[in-house]
Amino acid sequence: xxxxxxxxxxxxxxxxxxxxxxxxxxxxxxxxxxxxxxxxxxxxxxxxxxxxxxxxxxxxxxxxxxxxxxxxxxxxxxxxxxxxxxxxxxxxx
Amino acid sequence: xxxxxxxxxxxxxxxxxxxxxxxxxxxxxxxxxxxxxxxxxxxxxxxxxxxxxxxxxxxxxxxxxxxxxxxxxxxxxxxxxxxxxxxxxxxxxxxxxxxxxxxxxxxxxxxxxxxxxxxxxxxxxxxxxxxxxxxxxxxxxxxxxxxxxxxxxxxxxxxxxxxxxxxxxxxxxxxxxxxxxxxxxxxxxxxxxxxxxxxxxxxxxxxxxxxxxxxxxxxxxxxxxxxxxxxxxxxxxxxxxxxxxxxxxxxxxxxxxxxxxxxxxxxxxxxxxxxxxxxxxxxxxxxxxxxxxxxxxxxxxxxxxxxxxxxxxxxxxxxxxxxxxxxxxxxxxxxxxxxxxxxxxxxxxxxxxxxxxxxxxxxxxxxxxxxxxxxxxxxxxxxxxxxxxxxxxxxxxxxxxxxxxxxxxxxxxxxxxxxxxxxxxxxxxxxxx
Ligand SMILES: Cc1cc2nc3c(=O)[nH]c(=O)nc-3n(C[C@H](O)[C@H](O)[C@H](O)COP(=O)(O)OP(=O)(O)OC[C@H]3O[C@@H](n4cnc5c(N)ncnc54)[C@H](O)[C@@H]3O)c2cc1C
Ligand code: SF4
Ligand code: SF4
Numbered sequence: 001x002x003x004x005x006x007x008x009x010x011x012x013x014x015x016x017x018x019x020x021x022x023x024x025x026x027x028x029x030x031x032x033x034x035x036x037x038x039x040x041x042x043x044x045x046x047x048x049x050x051x052x053x054x055x056x057x058x059x060x061x062x063x064x065x066x067x068x069x070x071x072x073x074x075x076x077x078x079x080x081x082x083x084x085x086x087x088x089x090x091x092x093x
Numbered sequence: 094x095x096x097x098x099x100x101x102x103x104x105x106x107x108x109x110x111x112x113x114x115x116x117x118x119x120x121x122x123x124x125x126x127x128x129x130x131x132x133x134x135x136x137x138x139x140x141x142x143x144x145x146x147x148x149x150x151x152x153x154x155x156x157x158x159x160x161x162x163x164x165x166x167x168x169x170x171x172x173x174x175x176x177x178x179x180x181x182x183x184x185x186x187x188x189x190x191x192x193x194x195x196x197x198x199x200x201x202x203x204x205x206x207x208x209x210x211x212x213x214x215x216x217x218x219x220x221x222x223x224x225x226x227x228x229x230x231x232x233x234x235x236x237x238x239x240x241x242x243x244x245x246x247x248x249x250x251x252x253x254x255x256x257x258x259x260x261x262x263x264x265x266x267x268x269x270x271x272x273x274x275x276x277x278x279x280x281x282x283x284x285x286x287x288x289x290x291x292x293x294x295x296x297x298x299x300x301x302x303x304x305x306x307x308x309x310x311x312x313x314x315x316x317x318x319x320x321x322x323x324x325x326x327x328x329x330x331x332x333x334x335x336x337x338x339x340x341x342x343x344x345x346x347x348x349x350x351x352x353x354x355x356x357x358x359x360x361x362x363x364x365x366x367x368x369x370x371x372x373x374x375x376x377x378x379x380x381x382x383x384x385x386x387x388x389x390x391x392x393x394x395x396x397x398x399x400x401x402x403x404x405x406x407x408x409x410x411x412x413x414x415x416x417x418x419x420x421x422x423x424x425x426x427x428x429x430x431x432x433x434x435x436x437x438x439x440x441x442x443x444x445x446x447x448x449x450x451x452x453x454x455x456x457x458x459x460x461x462x463x464x465x466x467x468x469x470x471x472x473x474x475x476x477x478x479x480x481x482x483x484x485x486x487x488x489x490x491x492x493x494x495x496x497x498x499x500x501x502x503x504x505x506x507x508x509x510x511x512x513x514x515x516x517x518x519x520x521x522x523x524x525x526x
Contacts, residue, residue, distance in 0.1 A: 002356060003370065005347075007370075008349060011370055012374070036342075041341070041346075042348075044282050045375065046347075063373075064135065065376055066260035066377060067280050067341075069262070069272075070272060071338060071341075071342055080226075080262060082128075083224065083242055084223040084224045084241075085128075085129070085222030087135070088134075088374075089135075091202055092203070092372050093133050093201030093203070
């Protein structure tokens with residue numbers, strides 16, 4: 001296997017805001033009602049991880065594609081753009 | 094914000110900036126809000142742009158330091174099995190001379206910034222680092238301006254142009270168009286791989302400044318409905334691979350792992366060998382099709398570009414539809430300002446302009462293409478393997494009579510595909526393009 005997702009995100013520039021632009025609305029839904037936990041698979045930046053029986057959000061590496069917002073089968077993610085000027089900043093695009 | 098603007102534009106991508114240029118050319122004061130630190134900071138595409146459509150906005154773009162990477166002189170199409178693939182290509186001298194810059198590559202971080210500078214020079218105001226978070230409306234629901242995340246956040250305008258791209262939390266919040274379902278978008282990831290200019294020239298057999306595009310279909314998307322591309326930039330290659338988001342959800346294949354597998358394919362690996370990954374990005378493409386284009390205008394607002402789902406999957410044309418629809422929206426706004434009427438019926442002209450252009454013509458013509466791919470998963474699974482088997486058998490010289498080989502190939506093909514399924518595939522394919 002080639003480069004890991006961490007290697008890839010390391011190539012990118014981010015202007016990280018102190019507060020997350022992504023939020024799980026109800027953590028209990030993730031653990032009790034969500035069999036598929038699709039956020040763990042579809043996110044191209046591996047932002048969502050299952051840690052100690054809860055979903056953690058590493059919003060710092062979010063590529064702002066929107067997939068988790070519409071891909072979460074329970075629509076359980078509150079999704080905003082990072083504050084103006086924050087978030088990923090492309091070099092080449 | 095104190096001042097009153099005639100037009101507020103959301104998004105400094107190709108759609109928003111084209112509109113801003115046309116409005117500024119006509120002396121109308123427009124303000125463009127862009128959430129990125131600079132225009133292009135949030136944007137990606139494969140990188141192909143079309144000179145014809147850019148020239149409608151900036152006629153002498155090639156003399157104005159437009160950040161062109163390479164002028165495309167050859168298009169290749171690959172159909173790949175796991176271990177090999179077919180390639181067809183077409184190169185033409187015309188694309189080096191009379192038709193130079195018919196198609197060329199750019200990096201959107203640089204191009205969008207340059208394009209927005211052109212709009213500023215014409216007199217448009219581009220305000221970066223600002224997210225439009227809501228639409229202002231009057232008591233009748235007519236859009237009257239935008240709310241931003243700036244401290245002095247609200248701005249009134251006679252009309253608002255939504256050119257905010259395909260991923261629109263603003264649409265989700267305000268309902269100006271529906272949030273797409275996962276099957277209506279493709280999720281693509283892109284990696285830029287740095288290589289010396291001469292190495293790219295050699296590997297693609299091109300002279301300096303010229304370039305090649307490769308469009309790729311087959312097993313490469315792990316059985317999902319998707320495509321990949323390799324495009325040449327001056328000192329880098331753009332690799333993109335993507336698939337329908339609903340397919341990603343079903344197959345649980347991680348986008349970045351699919352990208353890594355793509356990079357090891359025997360057709361792709363030699364082209365990127367020794368290259369240095371420089372950037373990794375992700376973005377959606379519209380796959381909703383003609384039937385799901387939202388209503389593109391209403392009381393006090395218009396929608397252009399990706400935000401209106403204007404994308405031609407087969408010909409990977411999105412930026413030109415964005416530019417042309419942005420310009421049409423601007424012309425409609427100019428008429429509306431003259432009439433001082435920003436109602437839905439006054440803005441209806443926008444739709445007629447789109448209907449009379451290549452945009453609706455092409456989207457209508459190819460409306461069966463996305464369903465065709467969705468209904469024939471074998472295009473991404475068993476068919477490329479069977480075709481790979483066929484070529485490998487025919488090309489292997491081992492003393493077997495060719496007739497016997499043909500029988501073997503036919504038998505292998507029929508193992509996974511009934512005759513009626515093959516005929517159906519050909520018929521549907523023929524009707525979709
Ligand atoms: C992988 C990939 C490859 C592609 N390849 C090609 C190709 O080779 N050729 C081609 O023609 N097309 C291609 N496309 C499609 C093309 O990129 C789009 O069609 C085109 O960028 C659409 O332009 P736009 O102006 O409508 O939207 P965008 O380019 O997305 O611009 C929208 C702008 O709005 C800003 N914005 C969004 N919301 C807000 C807000 N609320 N407040 C403030 N600012 C906001 C964004 O930051 C962005 O700058 C590709 C797309 C992808 C994903
Ligand atoms: S897919 Fe949605 S509901 Fe399921 S675990 Fe992820 S965030 Fe929670
Ligand atoms: S927006 Fe895209 S990159 Fe960001 S967390 Fe959601 S799926 Fe991941």
